[in-house]
Amino acid sequence: MTNLHVRNIETSDGPASPTLGRKLRDWLAQVVQGASLCVGMVAPAQAATLGDMLQAFALPVESRQALADWKGFDQISGFKWRDASLRSGAPMDPKGFMRIGEVSVNGIGPASVLARGPREGVTGISVGGDGKSFNPGALVKYFGNGAMIKQVRDGCKDGEGAMRSTSVYSISVPSRKPVFVHIETGSSNKGDMSVTFDFSHRYSAAFRCTS
Numbered sequence: 001m002t003n004l005h006v007r008n009i010e011t012s013d014g015p016a017s018p019t020l021g022r023k024l025r026d027w028l029a030q031v032v033q034g035a036s037l038c039v040g041m042v043a044p045a046q047a048a049t050l051g052d053m054l055q056a057f058a059l060p061v062e063s064r065q066a067l068a069d070w071k072g073f074d075q076i077s078g079f080k081w082r083d084a085s086l087r088s089g090a091p092m093d094p095k096g097f098m099r100i101g102e103v104s105v106n107g108i109g110p111a112s113v114l115a116r117g118p119r120e121g122v123t124g125i126s127v128g129g130d131g132k133s134f135n136p137g138a139l140v141k142y143f144g145n146g147a148m149i150k151q152v153r154d155g156c157k158d159g160e161g162a163m164r165s166t167s168v169y170s171i172s173v174p175s176r177k178p179v180f181v182h183i184e185t186g187s188s189n190k191g192d193m194s195v196t197f198d199f200s201h202r203y204s205a206a207f208r209c210t211s
Contacts, residue, residue, distance in 0.1 A: 046078035047104040050127065050197060051144035051173065053113075057125055057199050058176035066201050067121025070099065079103040079113070089116060105129060107142050108195065124200050131185050131195035139169065148172045152180065156209035163187050168207050182207045 056072040059065070070086070073079055081101045089096035101113040111129035115122050135141070139149050152168040164186045172178040182198040200207070 047106045048076045048078055049106045049144060050108075050142040051147060052076045053103075053105075053125065053127055053197075054143060054147070054171060054179055054181075054199065055173060055176070057122065057201075058173060058179045059201060061175055061177055063177070065121070067117060067123060068201075070115065070117075070122055072122075073101065073113070073115065076103060086119060105142075108134060124198065124204075126196060126198045128194065128196040131187075131193035134185065134193075134195045136167070136183065136185070139171075143171055144173070146173055148178075152203070153207075153209070168203075177201070180204065180207065 053073075053076065056076055057068045059068065073081075079101055080103065081099060083099045083101075086097040086099055088094070089098045095118070096116060097119055098114060098116045101115070103111055103113060105111045105127065108129040108131075111127050114126045114128075116125070117123035140147060143149065148171065150170045152170055154167055155165050164184070166182065166184045169181050169183070170178045171181050180200045180203050182200070182204070184196045184198075185194070187193050198204075198207075
């Protein structure tokens with residue numbers, strides 16, 4: 001089973017509080033608990049890349065809006081929505097909506113996807129999967145040779161250690177505006193490894209270190 005690990009994220013009213021973040025993680029764990037994603041679920045030839053996810057989420061350079069198209073993810077190879085339609089985002093944001101999907105990602109394996117935003121479009125996505133094979137030193141492998149990758153910050157001193165690490169990058173592809181990607185890797189006492197990629201059109205307050 002692949003569980004999606006989600007940081008505190010911004011709502012339409014500003015950064016989510018730590019309490020709201022915990023409620024979201026607990027709620028999401030219940031939602032994805034029944035999703036058993038096996039490697040054979042999606043044929044290797046249909047596996048997507050993180051670059052495909054970025055392409056669907058990133059805004060065109062000439063765009064004046066800050067919302068990605070919900071339907072843009074339908075074109076990603078092997079991507080499948082678990083939700084038939086948008087659902088209320090509560091307890092994350094009573095005014096917003098969310099939709100959960102699943103996809104096999106090259107270099108990661110089966111992954112859960114959480115897209116969120118108003119009915120008009122997507123403001124953020126989180127992609128979570130097994131982190132055992134993830135190599136943070138080879139991001140081009142995951143996002144493609146055409147991606148421009150710049151590190152915004154390295155790990156934080158607060159709350160990080162041998163079992164958790166985070167970093168933030170600005171990643172852009174041709175003809176698209178840059179996307180901020182927060183990468184979090186973690187491990188449990190049982191030795192399970194996880195990796196989560198949070199995509200945002202702007203540098204979210206939730207991406208900053210608290211000290």
